[in-house]
Amino acid sequence: MKRKPSTEATSAWIRLMRVQSRVLDCVEQDLKKAGFPPLAWYDALLELSRAPSGELRPVELERQMLIPQYSTSRLIDRLVDEGLACRRECKIDKRGQFVEITEAGRELQKRMWGAYSAAIEKYVGSKLSDADAVKLSGLLDRLGCSCGEMKLPVHVNETTPSR
């Protein structure tokens, strides 16, 4: 029952893979050269920073970030080691815990957004008109089998007053 994909679909697939890895590489390199940790750290700090009281259950973080459980667990280890977050006991469920972002964590997240947003502008914004960016998003969404909400970085709001 397996049909061959069209050459158009195959071509789109190949470009998706290659362009993404290339652009991601560029952005990660820029961050690294500016002395920052990997993007995954930023994502985690961002999620924590926008949680109601700066804390989340690891399992929530895992679902927000769409990464596997063990990966979350070890990412938290690293954040804690660096003093960017701390573990707090969870009284209502003794299996669990809360992870709370520290001041250092919030501060790093903000500083990273400076470099990160500049990289997005450099590698995406400057190459695509807003209209084309919207078209690209729309097409990608169709591939994203129940891909969830796709929240924007919180800082985007700072530059876009109206909602």
Added chain:
Amino acid sequence: MKRKPSTEATSAWIRLMRVQSRVLDCVEQDLKKAGFPPLAWYDALLELSRAPSGELRPVELERQMLIPQYSTSRLIDRLVDEGLACRRECKIDKRGQFVEITEAGRELQKRMWGAYSAAIEKYVGSKLSDADAVKLSGLLDRLGCSCGEMKLPVHVNETTPSR
């Protein structure tokens, strides 16, 4: 001199990252469940199989696949360990070598294309019309800073006689 990216660019960036990793995961899972090795092996076997006499210098493979040198070196190790390729001495440059695909390698590459093409159809082809796939390719290309040729898998030709 760093401008903030538009929310549209940021949104496109986020979707690009998330959709790609999601779709890639799905495809890799399908291949793994069918008992096949990772996609990188397929890419290498494909490049080798379409080289003039089934052999390439590692440095060529590296440039085709856009992966770092040490990565190529170890990928070749694994292919050789599995009997999918073999190293041959390079008489004209004693530093170098040739890597030649074996019959087992060619055969695996063909079998993998069966599962691989089915996965592309399932996760990309079935979700996008040909016209939309072309639009997506075009938009992605604009991000692909001097991204090179983007060759299609050779098997595509088997199903598309006219060029």
Added chain:
DNA sequence: TCAAGATTGATGCAGGTGCATCGAGTGCGG
């Protein structure tokens, strides 16, 4: 012709990821 520099490919090390599994704790059905 020969020294300096570039290129080819391998490798030790540190760290990240996937997988399987584990121990602890919860909650539900009987």
Added chain:
DNA sequence: CCGCACTCGATGCACCTGCATCAATCTTGA
């Protein structure tokens, strides 16, 4: 109340990646 299935989070292992560096060889230019 008990037991069983499930959820939460951690961890040992294998493997893979990035980085730095190495030895061998080639190339260039004085």
